[in-house]
Amino acid sequence: MLLRGPLLIPFHRVLLLLVPILLLGGCGSPPRVEATAARPVSRTEDAAEFRIDLRLSNTGEKDLPLERFQYSLIVEGLGRFEGRWAALRTIPPGTVIEMEIPASIPIPADLAQRVDLDAPxxxxxxxxxxxQASGFLGQILFDAGIRRPTQSFAGSGSFTLIRPASSANAARPAIASEGSSLEASD
Structure with a gap:
């Protein structure tokens, strides 16, 4: 028997087959992410550079490849940084890892007028x-751009702005880290 013309499969049957695959494919636990601290690492006359410390854990039974971070750091009186950072790490099953991500914020010329330099x-x-969701299907769906899950995180804390001894640099204080609090969402 010869088939002529294209083989037509009703669209609803294709959907019925694909939906369970997409829902079940790549099932696994998302990473748990905690922003544990943010700290300054360097400063120029024009900008301050920060590192944000993260604790990530994999409670699942398979490796959990991380692709990238997308985040926003807001420092009261200084401004906002928005950016992305390539994670390029894999969290082994049952493991907790520490990572840090960078941020830099321009220092405004009127910082001393915007911020109480003696307060946190x-x-x-x-x-x-x-x-990337675990499993072979999770990898295929991720590589095809069909399923790229994201786990949210948040955190907060404070820095102490310290006035430099030199009066020439009084408007550009050094920055010291104080404390932080955590917020992570599942």
Missing amino acids: VSWRIEGGVRY
Whole structure:
């Protein structure tokens, strides 16, 4: 028997086959992400550079490849940083890892007028990490761009802005880290 013309499969049957595959494919636990601290690492006359410390855990039974972080750091009186950072790490099953992501914020010329330099200045980070769901199907769906899950995270804390001894640099204080609090979402 010869078949002539294209083989037509009703669209609803294709959907019925694909929906369970997409729903079940790549099932697994998302990473748990905690923003544990943010700290300054360097400063120029024009900008301050920060590192945000993250704790990530994999409660699943398979490796959990991370792709990238997308986040926003807000420092009261200084400004906002929005960016992305390539994660390029895999969390082994049942493991907790520490990572840090960078941020830099321009220092405004009128900083001394915007911020009480003797009081703690609050910071807040919000973001997410994109990861590849576990399993062979999870990898295929991720590589095809069909399913790229993201796990959200948030954290906050404060820095102490310290006036430099030199009066010439009084408007550009050094920055010291104080404390932080955690918020993570599942």
